[in-house]
Amino acid sequence: AVAAIKKDFPEGIPECGTDGTRMALCAYMQQGDRINLDIHRVRTYRFLCNKLWQASKFVFYALQSSPSSSSSSSSSSSSS
Numbered sequence: 437a438v439a440a441i442k443k444d445f446p447e448g449i450p451e452c453g454t455d456g457t458r459m460a461l462c463a464y465m466q467q468g469d470r471i472n473l474d475i476h477r478v479r480t481y482r483f484l485c486n487k488l489w490q491a492s493k494f495v496f497y498a499l500q501s502s503p504s505s506s507s508s509s510s511s512s513s514s515s516s
Contacts, residue, residue, distance in 0.1 A: 452475065456478050456480075456481040456483075460477055
């Protein structure tokens with residue numbers, strides 16, 4: 437097994453991250469009790485989790501800045 441890993445990953449196993457590993461394990465649990473963990477699939481889940489994190493940060497930032505700008509524009513229009 438070690439020789440096969442060295443052959444497949446001569447520079448070592450790439451960093452996968454905790455969230456990507458958790459998502460991959462959850463996806464594998466639907467298949468049954470045997471898991472053949474594919475590092476490339478785990479890395480794909482890592483990238484997906486990163487995209488979800490970045491999108492949620494963008495949405496939260498947009499929501500935080502949105503009420504203050506809309507309330508100031510509505511109060512200026514109601515005072516005229």
